[in-house]
Amino acid sequence: MTRSTDSGRSRQAVGVTLRVDMGVHGALGPGKIHLLELIGKHGSISEAGRVMGMSYRRAWRLVDELNSMFREPVVAARAGGARGGGTHLTELGEEVVRRYRRMERKTAGAVEKHLRALEARLATAPPEAEGKEAAGTQGDKPGD
Numbered sequence: 001m002t003r004s005t006d007s008g009r010s011r012q013a014v015g016v017t018l019r020v021d022m023g024v025h026g027a028l029g030p031g032k033i034h035l036l037e038l039i040g041k042h043g044s045i046s047e048a049g050r051v052m053g054m055s056y057r058r059a060w061r062l063v064d065e066l067n068s069m070f071r072e073p074v075v076a077a078r079a080g081g082a083r084g085g086g087t088h089l090t091e092l093g094e095e096v097v098r099r100y101r102r103m104e105r106k107t108a109g110a111v112e113k114h115l116r117a118l119e120a121r122l123a124t125a126p127p128e129a130e131g132k133e134a135a136g137t138q139g140d141k142p143g144d
Helices: 030-042 045-052 056-069 091-120 127-136
Strands: 002-004 010-012 075-078 086-089
Touching: 030 045, 030 056, 030 086, 030 091, 045 056, 056 075, 086 091
Parallel strands: none
Antiparallel strands: 002 010, 075 086
């Protein structure tokens, strides 16, 4: 989500990113949840990885990590057929996604007032833009 600033430029909106630490089992965050959602949509680890811009190997490792995190798998293989099989989210996988998204919404709602207060106090331009603007005012040629 982007918001327009007073100067007409847009910037990324202030928000909260939820990461659920699962102790020795690792962590559950927006990337893994998005991967699960894409596997559910496409029925394919490789397609989900491609959509996210990651290799099949990386996507498969994340799925393996997720499957090892819980007592039951969250992603399972689908038997071959006309389309050659694929993968799907298990009931638990769908529940994990639902619960994560619910926690994400509740967290965002709980901190909304504080985020807006912090957002209102942000500088008008991101730090990297201020540096570029300042450098551009000194001239392009030596001796200017």
